[in-house]
Amino acid sequence: MLRGARDNQQKSATRSWNLLVFSVGGRRLAAKTDEVAGISKWEDNFPVSDQTPNVSAMSRDDQAALPVYDLAELLHVRVQGDHLLCLKIKHPRGTMAICIDEEMPVLHTVDLAAIQTYRGMEFPSIGSFSSGLDEIPILSMSQLGRLK
Numbered sequence: 001m002l003r004g005a006r007d008n009q010q011k012s013a014t015r016s017w018n019l020l021v022f023s024v025g026g027r028r029l030a031a032k033t034d035e036v037a038g039i040s041k042w043e044d045n046f047p048v049s050d051q052t053p054n055v056s057a058m059s060r061d062d063q064a065a066l067p068v069y070d071l072a073e074l075l076h077v078r079v080q081g082d083h084l085l086c087l088k089i090k091h092p093r094g095t096m097a098i099c100i101d102e103e104m105p106v107l108h109t110v111d112l113a114a115i116q117t118y119r120g121m122e123f124p125s126i127g128s129f130s131s132g133l134d135e136i137p138i139l140s141m142s143q144l145g146r147l148k
Contacts (some may be wrong), residue, residue, distance in 0.1 A: 015112050019129075021136060022105035024098070025077025028110070028136050030129070031087075035141040037095050039105060041082060042084035045097075055145055059086065059097040067095040069144050074123060089141040096144070 018033040045057040046067050057068040066088065072079050081102025089096050110129045115138070120126035124143035128135050 018109045020105050023101040030136050030138045037088040040086045042086045068097045106145050
């Protein structure tokens with residue numbers, strides 16, 4: 001009997017996604033929480049030459065250096081605020097950093113039935129969802145920086 005209850009809980013848990021909603025240049029975006037490695041204060045970065053699209057800098061994270069994916073450049077916006085944040089994402093090539101607006105990211109749980117196809121082509125996505133009047137794209141963090 002207990003085993004069945006646990007199985008039902010696991011099935012219901014897979015009917016929704018936990019998302020982190022953040023903004024870049026005032027534009028609201030989302031990422032699955034299992035693709036997020038952390039959030040911290042944005043630190044200075046240093047430019048590098050790289051063949052990966054939209055990666056042109058490295059950021060310090062304690063003793064490590066993280067490649068910086070310039071999502072703001074890709075979206076043709078500027079990050080907003082005096083106290084910018086660093087969104088650390090899990091990528092197949094290792095952890096990457098994205099500079100995001102100072103507005104604190106918010107956790108959302110979205111039912112899978114509410115996920116729609118995102119029709120924008122400016123970045124890789126795994127869908128979108130509605131929040132009020134906004135359509136919030138869900139980025140595919142593992143696909144960022146890959147050539148199309």
